[in-house]
Amino acid sequence: MSADQTEPLPAELERPESRPGVPDAFERLWTPHRMVYISGENKPPSSDADDCPFCNIPSSDDEEGLIVHRGVLAYAVLNLYPYSPGHLLICPYRHVADYTELTTEEVAEVGSLTQRAMTVLRAASAPHGFNLGINQGAVAGAGIAAHLHQHVVPRWSGDSNFLPVIGQTKALPQLLGQTWQIVKHEWDGSA
Ligand SMILES: [Zn+2]
Numbered sequence: 001m002s003a004d005q006t007e008p009l010p011a012e013l014e015r016p017e018s019r020p021g022v023p024d025a026f027e028r029l030w031t032p033h034r035m036v037y038i039s040g041e042n043k044p045p046s047s048d049a050d051d052c053p054f055c056n057i058p059s060s061d062d063e064e065g066l067i068v069h070r071g072v073l074a075y076a077v078l079n080l081y082p083y084s085p086g087h088l089l090i091c092p093y094r095h096v097a098d099y100t101e102l103t104t105e106e107v108a109e110v111g112s113l114t115q116r117a118m119t120v121l122r123a124a125s126a127p128h129g130f131n132l133g134i135n136q137g138a139v140a141g142a143g144i145a146a147h148l149h150q151h152v153v154p155r156w157s158g159d160s161n162f163l164p165v166i167g168q169t170k171a172l173p174q175l176l177g178q179t180w181q182i183v184k185h186e187w188d189g190s191a
Contacts (some may be wrong), residue, residue, distance in 0.1 A: 097146050130154055
């Protein structure tokens with residue numbers, strides 16, 4: 001086994017100082033992390049809630065966790081591995097894998113936060129369209145299959161198609177921390 005295959009990296013990737021977005025790291029914007037993501041090395045070591053990033057993120061402060069809104073049953077967070085700038089995830093707090101396992105109230109709040117996310121992103125960055133979706137199961141593309149999350153992906157004319165982007169690296173024009181500030185400000189300010 002070569003040296004770069006010996007250590008799984010999930011804990012490293014979840015630490016703020018190791019994520020893309022630190023101001024001096026423009027030259028490593030996204031791509032190395034995305035490559036690790038694609039290779040599967042940042043997958044949680046188990047499907048347990050203790051190892052689940054979406055269960056652990058809410059215990060971070062908003063900026064550290066890139067959280068833009070905390071609802072009653074669900075929260076909105078910037079995706080650490082965005083397909084496009086402003087890519088948000090709407091996550092129920094409960095560690096639930098399948099959409100059919102959500103309560104009626106959770107379905108309603110995930111839906112309302114998805115609507116709100118679209119409104120906020122339109123105000124912040126005027127995307128031309130969106131992809132909304134939940135990948136159910138690893139075979140369907142879910143990176144963290146054990147905890148469902150609704151993707152809200154802003155799209156612009158001329159950007160890459162959704163499916164090809166999933167499998168490719170993509171440089172983004174904004175750092176994650178800056179994106180968080182813009183989206184959080186818009187979400188809080190235009191409520
Ligand atoms: Zn979870």
